[in-house]
Amino acid sequence: MADPNRRRKIVDAARRVFAEHGYDKASIKLIAQEAQLKSSALIYWYFENKEALLAEILKVGVPLAQLGDVTPAFFEVPPEELLPRLLRMHLTAINDEEIEKIVRIFVPETIRNDSFQARFGEIVSPVFELIRYYMEMQIANGRFRPHGQVPLAWNSWPLSVRISLMRKVNMSKTYSTK
Amino acid sequence: MADPNRRRKIVDAARRVFAEHGYDKASIKLIAQEAQLKSSALIYWYFENKEALLAEILKVGVPLAQLGDVTPAFFEVPPEELLPRLLRMHLTAINDEEIEKIVRIFVPETIRNDSFQARFGEIVSPVFELIRYYMEMQIANGRFRPHGQVPLAWNSWPLSVRISLMRKVNMSKTYSTK
DNA sequence: ATGCAATTATTGATCGAACGATCAAGTTTA
DNA sequence: TAAACTTGATCGTTCGATCAATAATTGCAT
Numbered sequence: 405m406a407d408p409n410r411r412r413k414i415v416d417a418a419r420r421v422f423a424e425h426g427y428d429k430a431s432i433k434l435i436a437q438e439a440q441l442k443s444s445a446l447i448y449w450y451f452e453n454k455e456a457l458l459a460e461i462l463k464v465g466v467p468l469a470q471l472g473d474v475t476p477a478f479f480e481v482p483p484e485e486l487l488p489r490l491l492r493m494h495l496t497a498i499n500d501e502e503i504e505k506i507v508r509i510f511v512p513e514t515i516r517n518d519s520f521q522a523r524f525g526e527i528v529s530p531v532f533e534l535i536r537y538y539m540e541m542q543i544a545n546g547r548f549r550p551h552g553q554v555p556l557a558w559n560s561w562p563l564s565v566r567i568s569l570m571r572k573v574n575m576s577k578t579y580s581t582k
Numbered sequence: 583m584a585d586p587n588r589r590r591k592i593v594d595a596a597r598r599v600f601a602e603h604g605y606d607k608a609s610i611k612l613i614a615q616e617a618q619l620k621s622s623a624l625i626y627w628y629f630e631n632k633e634a635l636l637a638e639i640l641k642v643g644v645p646l647a648q649l650g651d652v653t654p655a656f657f658e659v660p661p662e663e664l665l666p667r668l669l670r671m672h673l674t675a676i677n678d679e680e681i682e683k684i685v686r687i688f689v690p691e692t693i694r695n696d697s698f699q700a701r702f703g704e705i706v707s708p709v710f711e712l713i714r715y716y717m718e719m720q721i722a723n724g725r726f727r728p729h730g731q732v733p734l735a736w737n738s739w740p741l742s743v744r745i746s747l748m749r750k751v752n753m754s755k756t757y758s759t760k
Numbered sequence: 761a762t763g764c765a766a767t768t769a770t771t772g773a774t775c776g777a778a779c780g781a782t783c784a785a786g787t788t789t790a
Numbered sequence: 791t792a793a794a795c796t797t798g799a800t801c802g803t804t805c806g807a808t809c810a811a812t813a814a815t816t817g818c819a820t
Contacts, residue, residue, distance in 0.1 A: 428607070
């Protein structure tokens with residue numbers, strides 16, 4: 405057969421099955437079935453193991469490349485313009501089905517699994533580091549007053565905050581920008 | 583040996599192991615080890631299966647008997663006295679180690695497991711039904727204005743609210759009643 | 761184009777480990 | 791002696807992972 409999209413289809417199926425059943429209960433055979441493979445062994449040709457499948461979901465699903473085009477001009481945008489823009493980006497992302505599934509996969513695991521916590525944190529932290537640096541710049545140029553240290557590391561967030569990310573929110577009505 | 587506390591020790595061990603690892607990953611052998619049993623098969627003499635062990639934790643750990651002594655006088659207590667009292671009861675319960683473990687066992691499971699949701703709801707719902715009835719009484723006697731219907735069923739709660747119950751909160755400083 | 765070996769892709773069978781649960785055989789207690 | 795308890799061995803199932811077998815595709819010399 406040699407479907408050129410085999411690899412992508414497996415990742416898509418895994419994301420769905422992981423999101424619905426959770427990492428542990430999403431068996432390789434169930435993922436294979438969802439991806440319409442005749443044999444679950446085929447997954448092990450494209451991925452080293454189940455964990456690599458999970459890593460791939462994070463890798464292809466969280467386009468941190470968006471952060472790549474941060475120029476010095478970024479830090480000159482005034483807060484009253486940038487902060488709403490960031491919020492709008494956040495709401496757009498959280499409403500994206502794919503992103504939502506990824507969050508639904510990872511957040512529940514972070515309750516008990518530290519390695520999940522670390523892996524998810526690696527994705528989230530750079531974003532907050534950028535915002536933190538932006539805020540420091542605004543303080544430096546006098547647009548904001550100095551403030552006390554705020555813990556920004558992912559694993560220092562209160563559990564309730566982390567978990568609230570899981571809520572299925574319909575933002576379209578409440579936060580429509582039009 | 584015939585330890586007269588065998589049954590209770592098994593339940594205590596199960597509560598700890600369930601709370602730490604979650605229901606699925608808390609194996610019978612691990613529970614037996616935590617309870618210092620030589621054989622995990624012994625658990626099956628005291629309990630029919632793993633699920634019965636879980637049910638027992640809820641049964642002995644959530645003293646709904648406290649609701650038993652609700653008299654007509656309960657509904658005469660004015661809201662400005664009763665509501666803080668209920669909050670204080672709630673904070674006390676949530677700070678109790680045993681109760682906290684029970685919450686930590688059940689709430690994560692309710693994210694994906696409907697039967698857990700139903701079972702936990704059976705425990706929680708009566709409390710809310712009581713409060714709902716109290717509020718209706720206050721409306722009836724004119725102490726509160728009528729209001730729209732509020733969904734009180736456990737499974738209608740937003741996920742974020744359900745999950746926030748999981749947070750490990752140190753109330754002693756913030757909410758100390760002196 | 762054709763043949764053909766090398767590479768890539770796919771399959772069903774099967775492995776070892778872990779799990780919940782059962783059982784017969786034992787020991788202790790009433 | 792009967793009932794209550796305890797034990798190690800073992801069952802059947804499921805899981806992630808491996809493997810030898812084939813099949814499909816590709817690269818390349820002719």
